[in-house]
Amino acid sequence: MRTNWAGSHVYEASDLVTPTSVAEVQELVAVSPRIRALGSRHSFTDLADTPGLQVSLAGLPSTVEVVGDAVRVPAGLRYGDLATELAPRGLALANLASLPHISVAGAVATGTHGSGRRNPSLAAAVRGLEMVSGTGELLRLSGADLAGAVVGLGALGIVTSLDLAVEPAYDLTQVVYEGLAWPALLERLEDVLGCAYSVSVFTTWVGEEVGQVWVKERTAPDSGTGAPAEPVETLLAAGARPATEQRHMIAGMSVENTTAQLGVAGPWHERLPHFRMGFQPSAGEELQTEYLVPLSRAAEAVAAVRGLGEALREVLFVTELRTIAADDLWLSGAYGEDALALHFTWHREASRVHALVERLEEVLLPLGARPHWGKVFAARAEALAPLYPRWDDFLDLVTSCDPQGRFRNAWTERHLGI
Structure with missing residues (x-):
């Protein structure tokens, strides 16, 4: 039995093969009526599944x-x-x-x-x-x-x-701040989220204080693509204080799994992720959901979800709030507009999570929220299509590249309508 990373989906694919050359991949595609690529299995649904053959690319030459x-x-x-x-x-x-x-x-x-x-x-x-x-x-x-x-x-x-x-290459520091009150965050939401090179706000949505704010800052002037909008004094002025010990964003989880904090400078790849390679990331047995809302609607989205806080608390490990700059990629959650990402890490209780996801979509989809494609969401193709201006162009591209529908599956039928 093969499952995804979190054990939340059992793959129905008839077999998994690991080709060692691109030519072999071509041969497999040519003879397989249904086929899908399987990556690191971090998707939480049947996105990478197929009634046919799964292909792992881990066996291809690893030269960079x-x-x-x-x-x-x-x-x-x-x-x-x-x-x-x-x-x-x-x-x-x-x-x-x-x-x-x-x-x-x-x-x-x-x-x-x-x-x-x-x-x-x-x-x-x-x-x-x-x-x-x-x-x-x-x-x-x-x-x-x-x-x-x-x-x-x-x-x-x-x-x-x-x-x-x-x-x-560049170095960064990482500092976790605590003690930020909800009124202070809501009053200066964009300032807080933009106060450093990379900022993540972790919350369970209940209580007087937000939770944790993880701040990652370059130690030297950068190229101009990620300069802070405001200094970290934004957080201090809002009443937050730096943690004096290493933190995990989920209560009870081992801090040895997280990347170094406390303002100690280190290489980019050892500070930008929250979790260390070779250690268990996040909670492990979990489900995840995420929606990207236009940044112009961020305050409305946060207020709407906070209103569901009591309903979420028993099934939620933690929520992470982050910003993402706009791009021009057709099915990107930040297509054409900067976005606020609201990420939910759930206990692995599928029926309860799906019920809460439907409630979240009732308040977030009207704000233009787009789901993270690799995580748990409910919206089907008819609800998603209006959120993506190039939706029809993408479907035309799919038909052009895959005229026989080899890469289609139950997930694409539900969420793309093909």
């Missing part, structure tokens, strides 16, 4: 190659492993997700992101990609063609490599 101002990365490589390849070369990515355990192709295809008022999603770093289409053809996409294909949900083909923008 510098190509101009980018690096060419094997699709199955995990971000933590990529970081260990880049660091000795003096190179870095502009951002990372909260855990480095996820594969590059899987994270990009689902619109996964880190945090930062001026930092777009991980998918925005893609400068080119190589993909096996539904006809078995090997395509290399760059330039304007990328906008529709990067956040592709595995529906266009099997991505075999990606070109990612890089920059000179």
Whole structure:
């Protein structure tokens, strides 16, 4: 029995194969009526499932190659492993997700992101990609063609490599602040979320105080793409205080799993994620949900969810609030507008979580909220289509790249209508 990372979904795929070459991937696609790529299994639903064959890309050559101002990365490589390849070369990515355990192709295809008022999603770093289409053809996409294909949900083909923008390596500090009261956060929500290079607010929605604010700041002037909107004094003025000991955002979890805090400077890849490579991230046996709301509606969204706080508390480990800069990727949660991400880490109680997800969508979808594609949500294609201006263009691209529907599954039928 094969399951996803959290054990919340048992795959129905007939088999899992691990090809060792792109040519082998092409052959598998050509002879398989139904086929899907399987990454690090961090999706919480049947997104990567199929009634046919699953393909792991972990067996492809793992060489990372510098190509101009980018690096060419094997699709199955995990971000933590990529970081260990880049660091000795003096190179870095502009951002990372909260855990480095996820594969590059899987994270990009689902619109996964880190945090930062001026930092777009991980998918925005893609400068080119190589993909096996539904006809078995090997395509290399760059330039304007990328906008529709990067956040592709595995529906266009099997991505075999990606070109990612890089920059000179840098160091960061990480400090956790506590004691921030709800009125202070609501009064200056955007100031708090924009007070450093990367900011995450953790809360359970109940009580007088918000919870924790994780602040990650570069130790030297950056290139201008992530300069703080305001200094960290924003938090101090709002009554927050720095924690004096290492913290985990979930009560009762081991702090050894989290990246170094207390203002100690360290390399980008050891501070941008919340969790350390090689250690259990988050809570483990859990479910996750996330919605990206236009930043212009952020205060309304936070107020609406706080109104559900008592209903959420028994099933919720923690919520994380982060900002993501706008991009032009067709199915991105931040397409065309900066966004506030509201991320929910739940106890693994599926029926209770799904009931709460429906309540969240009742208040958030009218605000323009878009779901994180790799996590648990309820909205179907008819409700999602109006939220994405290039929705029909994406479906046309799917048909063009996969005319026989090899990459379609129950998930694409529910949430894309194909």
